[in-house]
Amino acid sequence: MSDRVHQQIHARAREESLLNARVCVRTPKTNAIPPEVPPELREEIERHMALYPDTRSAALPALAAAQRLHGWCSPEAIEQVATVMGLTPAYLAAVASFYDMLETESIGRHDVYVCTNISCSLRGADRLYEAVRDAAGDDPDFNVRPFECLGACDIAPMASVDGVYVGPLTPDDVPRLLDDIRTGRPVLADKQLATRLVADPNANSQAFPAHPIEESAP
Amino acid sequence: MTKALLFKDIDEPGLTTLEVYKRRGGYESLRKALAMTPEQVLVELEASGLRGRGGAGFAMGKKVSFLPKGAIDKYLVCNADESEPGTFKDRELMQKSPHTLIEGIIIASYAAGANRSFIYIRGEYSRQADILDVALSEAREAGLVGEDILGSGHSLSLIVHRGAGAYICGEETGLLDSLEGKRGNPRLKPPFPANQGLYQGPTLINNVETLATVPTIIGMGGAEYAKLGTETSKGTKLVSISGHVQRPGNYEIELGIPAREIIYGLAGGPPEGRQVKCWFPGGSSSPVLLADDLDLPYDFDSMAKAGSMLGSGAIIVVDDSTPIIDVALKVARFYRHESCGKCTPCREGTNWTVKLLERIDRGDATPMDIEIIASECENIIGNCLCVLGDAMAMPIGSMIVKFREEFEAHLEATRARSDLGAIHA
Numbered sequence: 175m176s177d178r179v180h181q182q183i184h185a186r187a188r189e190e191s192l193l194n195a196r197v198c199v200r201t202p203k204t205n206a207i208p209p210e211v212p213p214e215l216r217e218e219i220e221r222h223m224a225l226y227p228d229t230r231s232a233a234l235p236a237l238a239a240a241q242r243l244h245g246w247c248s249p250e251a252i253e254q255v256a257t258v259m260g261l262t263p264a265y266l267a268a269v270a271s272f273y274d275m276l277e278t279e280s281i282g283r284h285d286v287y288v289c290t291n292i293s294c295s296l297r298g299a300d301r302l303y304e305a306v307r308d309a310a311g312d313d314p315d316f317n318v319r320p321f322e323c324l325g326a327c328d329i330a331p332m333a334s335v336d337g338v339y340v341g342p343l344t345p346d347d348v349p350r351l352l353d354d355i356r357t358g359r360p361v362l363a364d365k366q367l368a369t370r371l372v373a374d375p376n377a378n379s380q381a382f383p384a385h386p387i388e389e390s391a392p
Numbered sequence: 393m394t395k396a397l398l399f400k401d402i403d404e405p406g407l408t409t410l411e412v413y414k415r416r417g418g419y420e421s422l423r424k425a426l427a428m429t430p431e432q433v434l435v436e437l438e439a440s441g442l443r444g445r446g447g448a449g450f451a452m453g454k455k456v457s458f459l460p461k462g463a464i465d466k467y468l469v470c471n472a473d474e475s476e477p478g479t480f481k482d483r484e485l486m487q488k489s490p491h492t493l494i495e496g497i498i499i500a501s502y503a504a505g506a507n508r509s510f511i512y513i514r515g516e517y518s519r520q521a522d523i524l525d526v527a528l529s530e531a532r533e534a535g536l537v538g539e540d541i542l543g544s545g546h547s548l549s550l551i552v553h554r555g556a557g558a559y560i561c562g563e564e565t566g567l568l569d570s571l572e573g574k575r576g577n578p579r580l581k582p583p584f585p586a587n588q589g590l591y592q593g594p595t596l597i598n599n600v601e602t603l604a605t606v607p608t609i610i611g612m613g614g615a616e617y618a619k620l621g622t623e624t625s626k627g628t629k630l631v632s633i634s635g636h637v638q639r640p641g642n643y644e645i646e647l648g649i650p651a652r653e654i655i656y657g658l659a660g661g662p663p664e665g666r667q668v669k670c671w672f673p674g675g676s677s678s679p680v681l682l683a684d685d686l687d688l689p690y691d692f693d694s695m696a697k698a699g700s701m702l703g704s705g706a707i708i709v710v711d712d713s714t715p716i717i718d719v720a721l722k723v724a725r726f727y728r729h730e731s732c733g734k735c736t737p738c739r740e741g742t743n744w745t746v747k748l749l750e751r752i753d754r755g756d757a758t759p760m761d762i763e764i765i766a767s768e769c770e771n772i773i774g775n776c777l778c779v780l781g782d783a784m785a786m787p788i789g790s791m792i793v794k795f796r797e798e799f800e801a802h803l804e805a806t807r808a809r810s811d812l813g814a815i816h817a
Contacts, residue, residue: 225551227465227508227591233573234556238515272575272732274557275515287516291477292676292722293634293708322559322726323477323676324516327634327708328641337518368519372402372484372642375658379639 211254215243219258229259233269237276246277274322282317284355286310287334290320293327297342302331305345309352316355328378329367339367342378393657395620395628395646397608398601402488408523410530413491419536421607425499426544433503437606439614441626446471446562446599447674447703449692456504458586459594467595468506469571470497470603472513473555473562476675477726478706481630482600484642486513486520489604490527494550496603498541499610501548504596508549512567515556524552559730563778564597565589566732577734578778599704601630621647625691629705633659636666636711645690652686655709662711669712670794674703676723677783679790680710699790716795717802720788721749727784738781741772745788752803755810762799766792 218239222232236259240251247270249263256263270276288303303320310316324339326332332341335355340362343351347362354361371377396402406412413419425433438453459466470493474482486493493511501509513521528550531537539547553571560566561576568590570576589595605627609617618626625647631654634640638660645654655661655671662668670680673690679700681688688694695702710719728742748765751757769785769792776782792799 228572230573231553231571234515234570235554238554238556269573269575272558273515273555276556291726292719293478293640295718295722296635296708296710296714321516322729323475323479325474325480325483325514327478327480327632327706330634330640334516337516339519368487372399372488373396374403375639375641375643375660378641379660 208257209250209253211257212243215239215254216258219255223259230261232259233261233266234273234276237266237270241276245283246280248280277317282310282314284316285334285336286316286318286351286355287321287324288318289322289324289326289330289332289334291323293323294331297330298344299331302333302343302345302348305348306333306351309348316352326367329365329370332367335361340365341367393645393649393653394643396644397628398485398489398492398604398630399642399644402484407489408487408491408527410491410527410534413489417611418491418607419495421610422495422498422536423542425502425610426542426546430503430505433499433610436610436614437500437503440609440617441614441621441624442602442605442609442617443625443692444599445601445605445629445705447476447677447701449702452598452602455586455598456500456596458584459504459506459596460587461505465508465591465593466504466506467590467593468497468501468504468509469564469567469590469595469597470509470511470600471562471564471567471597472511472517472600473567474517474600474704475514475559475562476677476704476706477723478632478634478672478675478708479704480632480634481642481705483517483520485600485604485630486517486524490520490524491531492604492607493524493600494527494531494537496606497550498536498548499606500596500598500603502544502546506596507547509551510571510590511550511552512561512571513552513554514561515554518554521552521554528552558732559726560732560778560780563780566778567597568595575732577732578780580777622689622691622693624693625702629690629702631690632704632706633709634706635671635709636662636668636714637709638663647691648689648694650687651681651690651707654690654707655686659707659709662709666711666713669710669714670716670719670791671710672700672706672708672787674701675706676708676726676787677701677779678703679786680794682794715802716791716798717749717753720791721746721753723787724749724784727780731780735776735778735781737772737775738784741768741781742784744768745784752799753806755803755806755808757803757807759800759803762792762796762803 219236222235223229236255240255244251252263252266290299307318310318326339329341401416442452443449537550555561558576561570563578565579566576585595620627628644629647631643643658668683672678673695692702724745728746731738731742733739748761769789772781772785
């Protein structure tokens with residue numbers, strides 16, 4: 175195909191995709207009383223929108239920003255994102271429900287994701303998760319979740335605390351882990367992934383017990 | 393045993409900064425590439441024989457050449473949604489040497505004629521995304537990203553886009569939808585992204601490791617790079633090894649060395665007194681291999697010939713202390729959780745596989761159920777828009793075939809313990 179034909183095809187395809195995109199765009203009528211949007215949130219969302227050829231691409235960073243502010247993707251948070259982005263709340267709620275890290279229910283303040291996928295389980299992750307869950311109880315400080323592979327099988331079993339990776343962990347580490355979060359200290363400073371070398375073959379080694387994968391209640 | 397190209401300076405203090413990276417020879421390959429024509433860069437990439445490091449193993453140079461020529465908006469997307477269980481090599485690269493990736497992206501975009509690029513990084517890697525953002529702003533300030541890069545006339549915008557936790561967004565078309573601000577559902581192919589990808593424009597999508605290898609190839613020359621590895625699997629590969637080994641971690645190896653050298657030589661093998669029961673050669677999506685397969689060369693074709701795949705280069709070792717049913721259940725539950733639900737064979741198939749495996753584990757399965765799992769797996773493969781369903785069906789199917797007797801024995805043992813068994817007895 176010649177360049178010109180290609181360009182025509184892409185121009186048409188792009189037009190169609192923009193037309194489709196309008197389906198979920200809010201009309202002024204449905205937006206009679208726009209909710210108050212905190213200025214710093216509005217600014218952050220608009221900054222993201224300006225980065226992309228199609229502003230809708232900012233949906234995930236915008237929802238993440240709203241979640242940081244509100245603690246979760248509450249109806250109010252979604253309404254505010256919708257107002258700034260010119261999308262419907264229903265569209266954004268559908269997007270939010272697709273992703274594991276966007277919370278559609280109220281949660282604790284600190285994310286503690288315990289990886290319970292295959293490599294971590296082979297080294298005792300299910301027991302670790304139960305220990306964290308039981309120790310945290312219903313403390314509103316914590317959002318303890320079993321999580322799919324977090325990409326740190328070299329320090330298995332491991333957890334991500336507000337994005338900070340720590341491991342290898344044993345149930346004995348749990349009290350100190352929770353205590354560090356409560357007091358605002360760096361979490362298990364000696365077990366953070368960031369401090370580990372790559373080239374040293376012994377960087378991640380530790381003795382680990384023989385045990386089959388144990389089942390844990392969801 | 394290791395061969396360090398990407399990992400040459402990986403533990404160099406301060407390598408994340410532009411200053412140290414440059415001192416170690418960073419961005420020299422970019423200068424070299426910009427002095428060539430885009431066509432010449434493409435010739436080097438094709439000569440290197442580099443195959444995609446994300447899982448599919450498609451020739452990178454060929455992928456670049458599929459993009460239409462001419463002055464239209466073209467995009468380059470770096471797939472940093474590393475979510476394949478057992479894989480953590482891209483995390484290491486981005487965390488320790490973000491500029492290697494940025495340099496690779498600039499060179500690849502020059503060869504492809506793309507002026508807008510994105511790094512789609514999984515949301516869980518928030519620290520790595522922060523590191524990339526800092527490195528990127530340094531690169532922008534130094535005129536390495538932006539308008540008229542180093543006076544070459546080539547312009548490139550680069551944005552780090554954070555995902556929000558969805559395995560399916562590592563699938564290239566699911567990733568594109570997610571990057572467009574939608575739910576990450578895969579698209580029907582064709583059209584392929586090279587023709588209609590992001591915002592319906594021609595799009596080149598490559599894995600982090602693939603792009604990070606580009607500066608090395610340009611630096612040493614495609615032909616020189618192609619001397620490494622085997623006939624059809626050129627170069628070095630980052631291998632993430634985890635599970636029942638004494639020294640889990642990332643190792644860079646020359647493709648084609650025996651798997652035993654990686655599992656035992658580098659990672660130390662299972663602890664004293666235990667044996668390898670089975671191993672996943674390329675992430676949890678790859679069919680399992682056995683201890684007998686340990687002497688196979690670790691490369692794309694040898695793994696394929698053995699009925700598995702090199703995948704993302706993530707070796708997960710399972711030793712003989714673990715019942716196979718536990719491994720099967722873990723794997724199946726993961727894919728059930730991550731199925732986007734768009735295609736019936738995957739949505740229902742992953743769910744039913746978990747249910748049937750649970751029956752076997754609970755003691756209310758009949759021997760026919762093993763047969764049903766096997767046929768179900770067969771019926772998922774090739775029948776969906778993307779390969780997520782296949783990614784469950786292949787390893788589970790291989791476990792059923794290779795550990796049939798163990799499944800049957802487990803089924804009988806749990807049945808004998810359950811009420812159902814008591815009635816039949």
